[in-house]
Amino acid sequence: MSTEVKHCVKSSMPDIFKEIKDWNDDMRSWPNLMYGDIYNYLIRSKAVDGETMKNFKSLQSYNYFQSANVDKILHFNATDNKIFMKASVQSSQTVSRLNDAYVMCTGEGAVEQAWCTCMAGLGLSCSHVGALLWKIEYAVRNSMTGVSCTDETAKWNRGTTRNIEPKPLVSIQLKKTKLGENTMGNENVPGLRDTPFYVSKEEFKEAVNASPMLPLFEIKGTIMNKSFKSNPSVRTQESIEQVHGEHNDLSSCAKCVQFLSKYVFLTDSQVVRLQTETTLQSKSLLWKDCRKLRITASSAHKVPVKETTDSTNFIREHLHPKFVGNKFTKHGQQGEIDAKVYLNSNGHQVQEKGICVSQQENWLSASPDGIFDGQTLLEIKCPVPSSSWSTLDQLFESGKYDVGKDENGDIVVKEKGSRGIYLQVQLTMYCTGLKQCKLLVWLGVDEHKYIDILYNETYVNNQVTRLKTFSCKKTSTCLVNEIQDDRLMMSKAFVKFMHI
Template identity: 25%
Template structure:
């Protein structure tokens, strides 16, 4: 497409855009900055401009920042003959006037996009070869004629890594992430938790008070009784519970040691239980709990570049925390709760503070902020700044908050230190045990486990 049009003939442009004039006067606040971040992250695509009679209408799509699986946002821009914004519209909640970050991202795209290629040029990709030869076919099957079917045998995925390791593609990204995780697994198989560390698990039984109750009406009036889920299990479910879930104190310590030494054992013991990282989706679920239980039982190992980054730098972060606080951080595998053996957690570490009390350590190494200050705006998704005091804290609606609270309950501790570590910065946040949150969360998790989860688990056995 060209940048000019014949009189009365609309021209469609998909590359080689011109910048919008003075966008700062149209957008308010930090939306232009947020739009630039969306553009840099590759969230804008399918941009199309129609020029007619000196005016220009731009349409585009923008992937939301909050959740990649959410419906894309449709953006429309209307420019005058000086390429100033006349009006704009986006179908997001803040986009009625078109001044949202998605519209801003499209404006930045128009200014900075230079991704022209041969396929952007008219018909250059459709012209037949002047040589009238088929070199690609000849290389695959040099002794064959055109029109002959060629069978190419399948090769192992390691072939890609061996011969095309420098190729930038999603498959190579996944292979590199998997390699990092595997390397870390091998490095983590060092020593089991020391006897001193296991002494830290001295659970006070009076702490287990978040039970499930129901009201039963008898002749004397309403009576509150405790729900006895285990006794109400069917024979098959009870067999699974007694065989795989219910554990003695010695078996719990054995699980703690063995899952620290072996990733496969950790996955095996973790699968039939609700753990701290799984709890948030259960507590916040507004949909079909039976479907959620089935998905959790059929859970497959997950890895990404972000998780691989965290696994890779967690030992470095732990060492830095020990150095700064002059403490010894003890590492564990899966910790199963004695009174509720269907519930567990895998703490990043435990340590004794200056008062001699045991504290939980939770480590985060965000890949997106590895070379940036942690307080740089916009903040990490799990952090929030108080509008009045400007104090930054952990967002209570985030899965990490739920994860920490469940860990504190399983370990019967009062406080966690969230240590966020990157190459240029580090921050520590202290999170207290939230009794109000736990009084709702624990009964909800218990009800979900014995009503839905154990059924799906028994169906697999």
């Protein structure tokens, strides 16, 4: 928009909005605006030419609201039962420009006039105005306004917009919002393509036959019926000749060996370079891809112990993770940052590391929290206090945590703890070549404990043997098939690093 046009649009602002100076942030005074009020204004009210607006396109402004493009709403209460609302709304075409939307309505929610600084705002019913209205409607519908508004819900008004930056398509997963899903609190930015629901035609038919939707698929002449009854236009996976050999060890299957050589096996120099190029860890696509192709120290405790145990769920979650974090993981991430700041401020040196692939077993990796004073592994755990404990001594004495006290009252880490901390620490020492670890259990500057753990070679050898068998017989075949069938996509950073 040119400077002249901007000035023209700005000068066209109704005087009634220009005169307001004292805008307030108080959701308790918001109007009781509902869906019908939005429809009446955008569709049935009169436009500047005296005709009904019939601005059906503006109803799409709900997407603006769902996409968190609406900033904090401010209001002004006039003396004649009029309430004026305003908010900045992010433009759909660029993330660097904000449009100011204004609305005048009654306390009961009837919208009387609106205006916006965008080009279409002169027509009094642009999508930015609609987005502002939808945010008010959402708050009213969920009882977040009026006398029931609390300090916690009031924070929602300030938190429904976030920084939106352009991302490559490979890093975006498009999905339809589920009924009742709270998209405003979803900070998840999903990664690469997920596993399709049905791999084969037979799997699809089996699912439909067991579904209550089967009668819909049996209606002749419909697309659903044709998709259900038709034959695949390409060869099914079952018709493709399987060339996997025996999986007694990692070298017994020629197809897997070829895959491992291309995607998994690294030279010593690549192992070292990978540690420095992935120091951002979870923020690095290369780090994420390298983890998917390997058993990791942090997930090793989830690997089924018995060969007869079904490993489908573990492998699927490992290759196509759906868990993206919660309040506990956020607490742990912040606690790790605080702990490192504390250590550095007290004269210690914490060296950051990325993914550390075992030089002996390239199928195994670990991502240490840091190297403590040059020769000791640092592992930081930040448990979240609950109603049953508030101090670390109470947590250790409860017997429900991986760290506890032995019969002498000494603090120890359990080998078979439910969280797998001992296994994680031992495998991380194996991958990094270190022989000692300092486990820091952190609640804060005034509440933390150090536990020294020595490398247990016998224990590690037994665990590596077990995990190697699992990798050979279970993981490698799935990895090959997922890559071959284009269900597991590697990032450009990974392709470049591996020279694929």
